[in-house]
Amino acid sequence: MRRASRRLVTRVIATALTAVAVFAAAGNGVAAAAVDGSPAAPAADASPSAAAGGLWFAPELDWGADAPEGYARRLGETPPAYGIRLAYPLDAAAERGWQRAATAAAAQGAALILTFEPTKDLDELTAADARALADTLDRMHAAYGTEQRVRFAPEMNGSWVRWGQQPTAYVRAFETVADAVHAGSSGAETVWVPSYGAGYPFDRADGRLDDLSVRDERTLDTDADGLLTEADDPYGPYFPRADAVDRVGLTLYYFGKGEAAAAAGRDVPLERNDAPESGEVAQRLAERWGYTVAQPQSFTERFARPDRPMAIDTGALFDPARAGDDELSVKRGWWQQVLNELPAHPHIDTVSWLEVERVEAEAGGAEADWRATADPRVAQALRADLVATGRFAWAPVTPPVTADEGLSSHSPLTEPAGSERPTVAAWTMAGAAIALVLALAVSRLLPRWRYRHEAHERDLRLDVVRGVAIAGGVLAVLASAGPLAVASQAVLSVTGAELFVAISGIVMGLGYRRRLDALGVGDWLARGWRRAGRLYAVTLSVIVAVFAVGFLPFLDTTTVTTLTDPSTGRVYDLYPNAERLLDYPPPWYAVRDLLLLRMSPWPIVILGLFIALALLAPLFLALLRRRLWWVVVAVSIAAYAMSIALPDAILLPTAFDAVYPLLAWQLPFVLGLVVGYHRAVISRLLRRPGGMTVATVIVLAWAAAAITGVTAPVLGVITPSAPGGLDLVRLGDSAVLLAVALAVLTAVWVPVDRVWRAVWVPLGQASLAVFCAQLLLLILIASVPALDVDDPLVATLVATGGLLALWLLAIALRRRAASRVTPR
Numbered sequence: 001m002r003r004a005s006r007r008l009v010t011r012v013i014a015t016a017l018t019a020v021a022v023f024a025a026a027g028n029g030v031a032a033a034a035v036d037g038s039p040a041a042p043a044a045d046a047s048p049s050a051a052a053g054g055l056w057f058a059p060e061l062d063w064g065a066d067a068p069e070g071y072a073r074r075l076g077e078t079p080p081a082y083g084i085r086l087a088y089p090l091d092a093a094a095e096r097g098w099q100r101a102a103t104a105a106a107a108q109g110a111a112l113i114l115t116f117e118p119t120k121d122l123d124e125l126t127a128a129d130a131r132a133l134a135d136t137l138d139r140m141h142a143a144y145g146t147e148q149r150v151r152f153a154p155e156m157n158g159s160w161v162r163w164g165q166q167p168t169a170y171v172r173a174f175e176t177v178a179d180a181v182h183a184g185s186s187g188a189e190t191v192w193v194p195s196y197g198a199g200y201p202f203d204r205a206d207g208r209l210d211d212l213s214v215r216d217e218r219t220l221d222t223d224a225d226g227l228l229t230e231a232d233d234p235y236g237p238y239f240p241r242a243d244a245v246d247r248v249g250l251t252l253y254y255f256g257k258g259e260a261a262a263a264a265g266r267d268v269p270l271e272r273n274d275a276p277e278s279g280e281v282a283q284r285l286a287e288r289w290g291y292t293v294a295q296p297q298s299f300t301e302r303f304a305r306p307d308r309p310m311a312i313d314t315g316a317l318f319d320p321a322r323a324g325d326d327e328l329s330v331k332r333g334w335w336q337q338v339l340n341e342l343p344a345h346p347h348i349d350t351v352s353w354l355e356v357e358r359v360e361a362e363a364g365g366a367e368a369d370w371r372a373t374a375d376p377r378v379a380q381a382l383r384a385d386l387v388a389t390g391r392f393a394w395a396p397v398t399p400p401v402t403a404d405e406g407l408s409s410h411s412p413l414t415e416p417a418g419s420e421r422p423t424v425a426a427w428t429m430a431g432a433a434i435a436l437v438l439a440l441a442v443s444r445l446l447p448r449w450r451y452r453h454e455a456h457e458r459d460l461r462l463d464v465v466r467g468v469a470i471a472g473g474v475l476a477v478l479a480s481a482g483p484l485a486v487a488s489q490a491v492l493s494v495t496g497a498e499l500f501v502a503i504s505g506i507v508m509g510l511g512y513r514r515r516l517d518a519l520g521v522g523d524w525l526a527r528g529w530r531r532a533g534r535l536y537a538v539t540l541s542v543i544v545a546v547f548a549v550g551f552l553p554f555l556d557t558t559t560v561t562t563l564t565d566p567s568t569g570r571v572y573d574l575y576p577n578a579e580r581l582l583d584y585p586p587p588w589y590a591v592r593d594l595l596l597l598r599m600s601p602w603p604i605v606i607l608g609l610f611i612a613l614a615l616l617a618p619l620f621l622a623l624l625r626r627r628l629w630w631v632v633v634a635v636s637i638a639a640y641a642m643s644i645a646l647p648d649a650i651l652l653p654t655a656f657d658a659v660y661p662l663l664a665w666q667l668p669f670v671l672g673l674v675v676g677y678h679r680a681v682i683s684r685l686l687r688r689p690g691g692m693t694v695a696t697v698i699v700l701a702w703a704a705a706a707i708t709g710v711t712a713p714v715l716g717v718i719t720p721s722a723p724g725g726l727d728l729v730r731l732g733d734s735a736v737l738l739a740v741a742l743a744v745l746t747a748v749w750v751p752v753d754r755v756w757r758a759v760w761v762p763l764g765q766a767s768l769a770v771f772c773a774q775l776l777l778l779i780l781i782a783s784v785p786a787l788d789v790d791d792p793l794v795a796t797l798v799a800t801g802g803l804l805a806l807w808l809l810a811i812a813l814r815r816r817a818a819s820r821v822t823p824r
Contacts, residue, residue: 053393054391054392054393055342055348055349055350055351055391055392055393056079056080056081056111056349056350056351056392056393057079057080057350057351057352057353057386057392058079058080058081058082058083058111058113058311058350058351058352058353059071059079059082059083059352059353059354059355059372059373060082060083060084060085060113060115060313060352060353060354060355060356061082061083061084061355061356062355062356062357062358063084063097063100063101064579065357065583066355066580067104067576067577067579067580067590068082068104068105068107068108068110069104069107069108069576069577069589070577070580070587070589070590071355071373072108072395073589074373074374074376074379075373075379075382075383076379076380076383077383077386077387077394078108078110078394078395078396079110079394079395080110080111080393080394080395080396080397081105081110081111081112081113081147081149081350081397082101082104082105082110082111082112082113083112083113083114083115083352084097084098084101084112084113084114084115085115085117086098086114086115086116086117087116087117087119088116088117088118088119088125088129088133088152088153089119089120089125089126089129089132089133090129090132090133090136091119095136098114098136098140099140099571100573102140102143102144102146103144103401103403103571103572103573103576104573104576104577105144105146106144106145106146106398106400106401107400107401107402107403107576108395108396108400109395109396109397109398109399109400109401110146110395110396110397110398111146111147111148111149111397111398112140112146112147112148112149113148113149113151113191113350113352114148114149114150114151115151115154116133116150116151116152116153116177117153117161117162117163118153118162118163118173119162121162121169122153122163122166122169122170122172122173123169125173125176126176127176127180130176130177130179130180130181131180133150133177133180133181134180134181134183134184134186135184137150137181137184137186137188138184138185138186139569140186141185141186141187141188142185142186142568142569142570143565143568143569143570143571144398144401144570145398145399145401146398147187147188147397147398148186148187148188148189149188149189149190149191149247150177150181150188150189150190150191151191151193151249152173152174152177152178152190152191152192153170153173153174154191154193154194154195154249154251154313155193155194155195155251156170156194156238157194157195157197157200157201157234157235157237157238158194158195158202159201159202160202160361165201165212165216165220166212166216167216167219167220167237167238168213168215168216168219170238171238171239171240171241174190174192174240174244175240175241175244177190178190178240178244178245179244182244189246189247190244190245190246190247191245191246191247191248191249191311192238192239192240192245192247192248192249192303193248193249193250193251193311193313194234194235194238194250194251195250195251196250196251196252196253196284196290196299197234197235197287197291197295197299198284198289198290198291199230199290200230200232200234201220201228201229201230201232201234219237220232220237222236222237229293230291230292230293231293235299235302235303236302239303245308246308247308247309247310247311248299248303248304248308248309248310248311249310249311249312249313249350249352250299250310250311250312250313251313251314252281252284252285252312252313252314252338253313253314253315253316253317253354254276254280254314254315254316254317254330254334255270255317255362256270256272256273256274256276256316256317256318256330257269257270257362258274258277259280259289259290269364270317270319270322270362270363270364270366271322272322272323272324273318273319273322273323273324273325273326273327273330274324274325274330275325275329275330275333276316276330276333276334276337278337279337280337281334281337281338281340281341282337282340282341282344285298285299285300285341285345286298287299300345300347300348304345304347304348305347306347308347309347309348309349309350310345310347310348310349310350311348311349311350311351311352312338312348312350312351312352313352313354314334314335314338314351314352314353314354315334315353315354315355315370315372316330316331316333316334316335316370316372317330317360317362317363317368317369317370318330318331318368318369318370319363319366319367319368319369320369321366327369327375327378328375328377328378328381331372331378331382332378332381332382332385335353335372335382335385336385338351339351339385339386339389342389342391353370353372354370355370355371355372355373356370356371357369357370357371357374358370401570401572402572403563403572403573403574403576403598403655404650404655404658404659405572405658406563406565406570406572406574407563407572407574407602407605407655407658407659408658408659425706425729425733426706426707426708426709428491428706428733428737429702429703429704429706429707429733429736430703430707432699432703432736432737432740433699433700433703433704433707433740435740435744436696436699436700436703436740436743436744437700438744439740439743439744439746439747439748440692440696440743440747442747442748443746443747446748448750449747449748449749449750449751450746450747450749450750451745451746451749452749458510458511459507459510460753460757460761461742461745461746461749462503462506462507462510462742462764463760463761463764463765464745464752464756464757464760464761464764465503465738465741465742465745465764466500466503466504466507466763466764466767467759467760467761467762467763467764467765467767468741468760468763468764469499469500469503470500470763470764470767470770470771471760471763471803472488472491473496473497473500473771474770474771474774474799474802474803474806475487475488475799475803476488476489476491477603477774477778478774478777478778478781478798478799478802478803479795479796479798479799480789480790480795481789481790481791481792481795481796482792482793482795482796482799483792483796484795484796484799484800485795485799496730497606497660498665498668498726498730498731498734499668499734499737499738500767501609501610501613501665501668501669501672502668502669502671502672502734502735502738503672503738504610504613504669504672505613505617505668505669505670505671505672505673505674505675505676506672506673506675506676506679507676508617508621508672508673508676509621509624509672509673509674509675509676509677509678509679510676510677510679511676512524512528512621513676513677515527524618524621524622525618525619525622527618528614528617528618528621529614529615529618531614532611532614532615532617535607535610535611535614535768536611538768538772539597539600539604539607539608539611540594540595540597542601542604542772542775543594543597543599543600543601543604544594546560546561546601546775546779547561547575547578547581547599549779554783555779555780555783556779556782556783557779557782558782559778559779559781559782560574560601560602560603560775560778560779561573561574561575561601562574563602574599574600574601574602574655575599575600576593576598576599577589577590577593577599578590578593578594578599581594596652596653596654597611597654597655597656598653598654598655599655600655600656601775603771603774603775603778604771604772604775605655605656605659605660606656606659606660607656607768607771608654608655608656608657608660609656609660609662609665612652612654612656612662613666613669616666617669617673620632620670620673621673621677624673624674624677624678629674629677629678632670632673632674633670633671633674635670636666636667636670636671637667639663639664639666639667640663640664640666640667642663643661643663643664644664646663649661649663651663661726664726665726667726667731668726668731668734695739699736699739699740702732702736703736706729706732706733706736711729711732711733759807762807762810762811762813762814763806763807763810765810765813765814766809766810766813766814769809769810769813770806770809770810773806773809774802774806777802777805777806781798781802
């Protein structure tokens with residue numbers, strides 16, 4: 001028997017370690033390299049750190065088809081900044097795009113280079129538009145600490161943009177934006193970015209010069225010959241006053257059509273893919289490439305200086321439909337020239353690469369590929385060349401801000417205890433002590449009111465407690481103001497999700513004790529894991545459904561897919577990379593985030609914990625069947641102790657482990673599992689002479705310690721920084737409240753059964769469905785603009801109506817056919 005038990009323990013531990021290893025491998029991207037074919041991330045010392053300073057390499061992404069996480073994975077390094085183009089004045093789409101980019105960049109500690117492209121005529125832009133932009137800069141910086149650069153209307157000297165070749169209106173608009181930005185608190189810098197001037201005024205490209213005002217004609221005719229020709233200055237007329245410009249930039253794109261095309265532009269067809277000729281970038285930076293009239297000074301000599309750094313916005317066009325040199329030769333030939341020029345131009349501190357695929361007029365209307373990381377071979381070469389310079393810094397440039405931080409710090413179900421907790425706990429424990437004494441008295445005086453185990457197939461007392469717990473959790477989510485909000489938050493300061501977790505362990509221990517006796521270990525493990533798989537499928541379906549519902553224009557899902565810190569305005573995106581799931585094929589990192597439940601509405605994040613516990617439960621139950629309860633308890637306590645010793649350790653690469661760390665939160669579940677499995681033994685002990693007295697003394701002693709304020713300072717020494725807020729005080733309070741609740745229900749079951757059974761039992765038995773359905777209520781409430789949920793009366797009515805709707809759902813799910821939809 002002992003040898004068999006040792007073998008079982010060995011198998012259980014080996015299985016658990018294997019499962020953890022698989023999860024950890026998935027989180028570390030082992031599978032990603034196999035699917036994407038992308039190079040592995042480099043060692044930490046392979047390149048300069050951001051802390052050491054260095055140049056920035058900043059890709060400009062197509063945010064509708066790409067994301068920072070995907071780019072960093074493809075490149076094998078995390079850039080210190082990303083570029084995004086936004087409409088100006090800001091509209092709703094631009095606000096959403098900016099917010100999405102800010103959260104994605106902040107997760108890597110990266111900066112944002114914001115290009116604002118006017119959607120109105122320059123004369124129609126107002127100071128109010130500029131203030132709105134500056135206010136958003138301030139808000140984003142306050143929320144994430146992100147560094148931001150503002151590129152307003154770049155390539156303004158070109159004829160191909162709406163705002164091009166209008167020097168008077170452009171300078172006025174730029175200065176208005178700059179003044180608003182500088183007056184704000186974001187610390188954002190303005191960047192003035194014209195296009196490389198060869199071929200100016202580009203009249204053969206699009207021809208906009210006929211619409212010039214008399215003033216603009218005089219401004220642009222810098223040689224005063226009465227004509228606009230290549231002899232005129234391509235840059236100076238567009239330069240704002242000096243204090244409006246913090247940085248300068250120059251767009252240097254390689255179109256692969258040779259120097260003759262500099263003036264003719266699109267009139268020269270792209271016939272083949274050709275690698276750039278040696279020295280082209282050097283000639284451009286010297287202002288000698290493509291000009292028919294010699295320029296007296298280069299752009300860098302005129303506009304860059306130590307206190308006004310310069311950026312190069314660049315990229316190399318490649319048309320996969322045309323013959324010629326391969327993609328690596330074209331793009332590497334270009335970026336190597338850019339990198340080779342950096343030592344000779346110390347004012348250049350940023351290189352931005354156009355990382356998009358789009359239709360290009362320069363390619364005859366064909367789709368051209370500017371990306372440098374789509375092909376793993378090209379991406380690997382780019383990273384190698386960037387690192388080889390020894391000049392580039394990598395993220396983070398600011399402290400990263402992740403969704404895990406938002407969940408762990410601001411989830412309403414795990415709010416950290418405030419200064420009011422000892423008072424609330426004292427009153428709660430006092431009430432519990434009084435309730436226990438009264439329950440014992442009623443049990444002696446009215447024994448016919450007691451709960452009879454033999455009268456019920458399942459323990460309905462636990463269903464009642466679980467129903468009350470789920471109702472309290474729902475009210476904590478739905479009620480944003482009013483007495484219900486105050487009451488629910490007060491209860492959550494003493495006990496919360498841990499009570500529900502413990503009840504789940506007890507129910508599982510009770511429900512499957514008899515099944516274990518009828519099945520072998522193998523069959524039981526298979527059945528238990530199928531149950532976990534079913535719960536995982538339900539959770540995954542809910543996550544996908546919320547994502548899909550978000551595309552309906554009349555429903556606002558952000559109330560459950562984001563968390564907002566009210567003190568800073570920081571918005572945490574809980575569906576990172578979700579839009580990449582719509583790509584074909586979807587990138588591995590987005591699929592991984594979905595499968596590992598890294599995408600999840602915040603109210604149901606805890607379901608990930610229940611899935612993990614459901615996977616572990618069959619192993620623990622198998623040990624309990626062998627009477628190895630002491631092994632189960634010892635392992636559980638050891639895991640909790642490890643979580644205290646390593647409070648920042650993340651065991652699993654999932655969202656829930658940041659809020660409900662598995663190492664800590666398994667403790668109430670496992671102890672509940674042991675209690676439920678051995679309920680008959682515990683009941684016999686309590687019925688022995690003195691058994692109930694000892695239990696009562698323990699409960700009352702804990703209540704007395706809580707009332708006098710002894711528990712917190714004493715146990716706080718043991719768990720000074722309990723992970724997930726699950727310290728020994730909360731565990732003890734929850735255990736006492738659960739014990740008292742069961743004692744009270746046992747003593748007065750008959751009247752409770754008559755009055756409250758129809759209310760609480762359905763909620764308790766359909767808790768998963770109710771838990772998931774609250775998401776729909778939250779979305780519906782948030783989608784009604786006229787609903788003022790901050791008004792106490794409105795909030796109370798909404799929460800009450802929502803709970804009533806969930807109770808009706810629970811009633812419907814009691815029918816056997818409907819109850820099969822979700823596991824209880």
